Amino acid sequence: MVRPLPSKPLKSARSDNRLPAVLDAAAQLFAERGYAATSMRDIAESCDMLAGSLYYHFAAKEDLLLAVYEAGVAQLLEAVRQAIAKESSAWGRLEAACAAHLETVLERSDYAQVLVRVLPSDVPNAAANLKAMRADYERQFRELVDALPLPRDCDRGVLRLMLLGALNWSRFWFAEGGRDTPRALARKYVQLLMEAQRA
């Protein structure tokens, strides 16, 4: 079932509104423990509220996840947009996008990390919405890969998916074994693919 995002209050908000704190807490806990393992009480407690109070802002737990997801997509899109603006070459733009992606997911934003941590299949009822938001973001990478100067027999789709897979999976080992910075890691990933096409 595809349900719309919760309708925002129509009238003016109060200055003591704790909706931002709720979103921050949800993003942190969803990123840390996953969706199913995080309870509404966990989220409420981490911002000094009661579980029932969350339902003033969101009609259901799934809607809270959708809001976090949406913010994560927005943050990633903005980070990538800024990063590629400074680069001119196609390969340089791709590398900058990868670096921005890794930095945002690994170090900057719990919201972005939720995109990598919580997958559509984890929440069947919201899977369609989550997939659509992921696709919105990954379209950016499709354009970057399409712009690469590659031989005609190169499968750009596989190249893109290989790169995105490597980027997203980095989360599972980066914290403990990482001697590279996110930026250096992105450079190495792209380098491994780039040199392939100079042959």
Place this chain on the structure above:
Amino acid sequence: MVRPLPSKPLKSARSDNRLPAVLDAAAQLFAERGYAATSMRDIAESCDMLAGSLYYHFAAKEDLLLAVYEAGVAQLLEAVRQAIAKESSAWGRLEAACAAHLETVLERSDYAQVLVRVLPSDVPNAAANLKAMRADYERQFRELVDALPLPRDCDRGVLRLMLLGALNWSRFWFAEGGRDTPRALARKYVQLLMEAQRA
């Protein structure tokens, strides 16, 4: 907390023992829905048993996951072992290993899919055990990458992690968009990395 695997019954088992059915059901559901979203009652129902009966075979839900994980590692190791035995060149052996990995995870074994679907951070109490089992398997890939004829300045660790990331992430898009077979996909992945080193 690292707890040991459940001790198997010491005496002879009965022929109507449904432990294999329990493991199959758990593997399928864990692979499909994840760990937290799968209840003991779900598992029991899918093999015509009651939830409490599962505790004759396993002391806790976590121990059931550990057993599935262990079987998944065993199946993957065996598939890779057979695949690389037929190949002689280092690149050929790596490609064969990737093909075996993808075929097993994507088409053959729910147990293997659990290794990709359920991550150590999903089950904090069992994270150490799960990590150790994953490491057991990935050591195989470390050896294969170490055997590659690569220039001295190539970061073999990053190459290995990039490849494993691409392989494991394939699960999230393969079912719907995949025009390649697992074998063809493995070939393209390795090809993208191999050509890089001929330059």
Place this chain on the structure above:
DNA sequence: GGACGAACCAAACGATCGTTTTTTATATCA
């Protein structure tokens, strides 16, 4: 400064969770 609505508390709802306990049935083997 009084009214109004936004934002939250307090308390409980039924459902489901992992797990335990007690009892029953049956395959195996002496």
Place this chain on the structure above:
DNA sequence: TGATATAAAAAACGATCGTTTGGTTCGTCC
């Protein structure tokens, strides 16, 4: 065939889940 241990049923435990309901506080604006 009878004894025994294996394997599972049956039923319940307390805890926790997402969610609802009704009441309360307080910032905001006329």
